[in-house]
Amino acid sequence: RPSLWEKEALARxxxxxxxxxxxxxxxxxxxGVKPFGNVYSFVDGQCSNSTGTPYFYGTYxxxxxxxxxxxxxxxxxxxxxxxxxxxxxxxxxxCSITGSNLGDPENPVxxxxxxxxxxxxxxxxxxxxxxxxxxxxxxxxxxxxxxxDHHWIIAKLExxxxxxxxxxxxxxxLPVDAYYGAKLEFGSVQD
Amino acid sequence: RPSLWEKEALARxxxxxxxxxxxxxxxxxxxGVKPFGNVYSFVDGQCSNSTGTPYFYGTYxxxxxxxxxxxxxxxxxxxxxxxxxxxxxxxxxxCSITGSNLGDPENPVxxxxxxxxxxxxxxxxxxxxxxxxxxxxxxxxxxxxxxxDHHWIIAKLExxxxxxxxxxxxxxxLPVDAYYGAKLEFGSVQD
Numbered sequence: 425r426p427s428l429w430e431k432e433a434l435a436r437x438x439x440x441x442x443x444x445x446x447x448x449x450x451x452x453x454x455x456g457v458k459p460f461g462n463v464y465s466f467v468d469g470q471c472s473n474s475t476g477t478p479y480f481y482g483t484y485x486x487x488x489x490x491x492x493x494x495x496x497x498x499x500x501x502x503x504x505x506x507x508x509x510x511x512x513x514x515x516x517x518x519c520s521i522t523g524s525n526l527g528d529p530e531n532p533v534x535x536x537x538x539x540x541x542x543x544x545x546x547x548x549x550x551x552x553x554x555x556x557x558x559x560x561x562x563x564x565x566x567x568x569x570x571x572x573d574h575h576w577i578i579a580k581l582e583x584x585x586x587x588x589x590x591x592x593x594x595x596x597x598l599p600v601d602a603y604y605g606a607k608l609e610f611g612s613v614q615d
Numbered sequence: 616r617p618s619l620w621e622k623e624a625l626a627r628x629x630x631x632x633x634x635x636x637x638x639x640x641x642x643x644x645x646x647g648v649k650p651f652g653n654v655y656s657f658v659d660g661q662c663s664n665s666t667g668t669p670y671f672y673g674t675y676x677x678x679x680x681x682x683x684x685x686x687x688x689x690x691x692x693x694x695x696x697x698x699x700x701x702x703x704x705x706x707x708x709x710c711s712i713t714g715s716n717l718g719d720p721e722n723p724v725x726x727x728x729x730x731x732x733x734x735x736x737x738x739x740x741x742x743x744x745x746x747x748x749x750x751x752x753x754x755x756x757x758x759x760x761x762x763x764d765h766h767w768i769i770a771k772l773e774x775x776x777x778x779x780x781x782x783x784x785x786x787x788x789l790p791v792d793a794y795y796g797a798k799l800e801f802g803s804v805q806d
Contacts, residue, residue: 460729
């Protein structure tokens with residue numbers, strides 16, 4: 425885990441390390457303007473490769489993908505409390521309610537991250553699709569067995585806004601360029 | 616954990632057992648109509664008491680509460696993958712990626728639940744406030760130490776719509792009355 429002061433690297437670490445989050449859309453099922461959150465697994469690459477871009481393995485049968493046909497704006501919300509992950513790493517004491525540390529998922533020191541942007545389908549024949557599919561089948565091996573007739577697609581979050589709380593004092597908005605420029609050094613990451 | 620066929624009881628069990636989820640609003644910070652998800656701890660009562668209604672311990676300093684001043688529509692999204700919980704229970708094998716079971720948080724058998732409705736502040740002097748505050752301080756003991764000058768409030772989700780996936784075949788919409796009528800028998804719940 426990067427230092428709490430390296431905010432862009434910490435955000436990159438969360439996107440790379442975590443296995444699932446909540447993908448949020450504007451509901452097309454409910455009347456009025458209402459948000460809809462849905463649990464999604466995601467990857468930003470194989471364990472050995474972080475792109476910084478979250479990819480989703482989904483289908484237009486699902487509510488979230490029906491929603492983005494009407495409004496492609498989405499957010500992806502991640503909590504450090506959802507660790508441990510397939511690629512390693514475990515939740516910090518700041519996230520854990522039980523035990524003497526008295527952490528909590530709502531504790532500002534338990535990092536939470538929301539990426540907002542648009543969800544866009546990745547073309548089937550692209551290198552990007554092949555890369556993301558390989559990452560999904562490595563990190564979410566069950567997906568390789570999911571029914572073909574669901575017409576699975578891979579979509580990615582084009583990040584426009586990065587909102588992070590990982591310390592006291594409120595949320596910080598991180599520049600997208602700095603996020604993609606942050607170095608994520610595998611092996612040197614501290615827990 | 617209730618049987619997968621007792622869908623209302625399963626939804627009640629998730630709302631009672633889980634410690635945190637993602638609260639989603641319509642963003643008042645970003646231009647256009649965009650969703651915003653934020654990690655929140657919640658309770659529906661003490662471990663020994665399930666009301667079925669999710670309560671949140673928050674402040675108008677936080678983005679989500681600023682959002683609901685403009686549009687009180689929210690959703691709360693829960694994943695069984697976020698277990699274990701303070702009140703007991705652990706994630707089912709269906710949610711766990713590692714190991715021979717090959718579960719996954721996006722596996723339909725790993726239950727995911729989204730409650731949509733409006734977020735409403737609970738009056739400070741009410742019995743409901745005292746009940747919820749006691750539940751927060753029991754199940755999220757760190758909250759008792761949070762800074763008084765943040766002007767903490769308790770808000771509740773007035774549930775209008777219940778969306779659940781806990782098996783193959785897509786989401787089910789559960790009647791709110793049946794959800795509140797479901798019996799959650801403590802001690803008889805199977806893992």
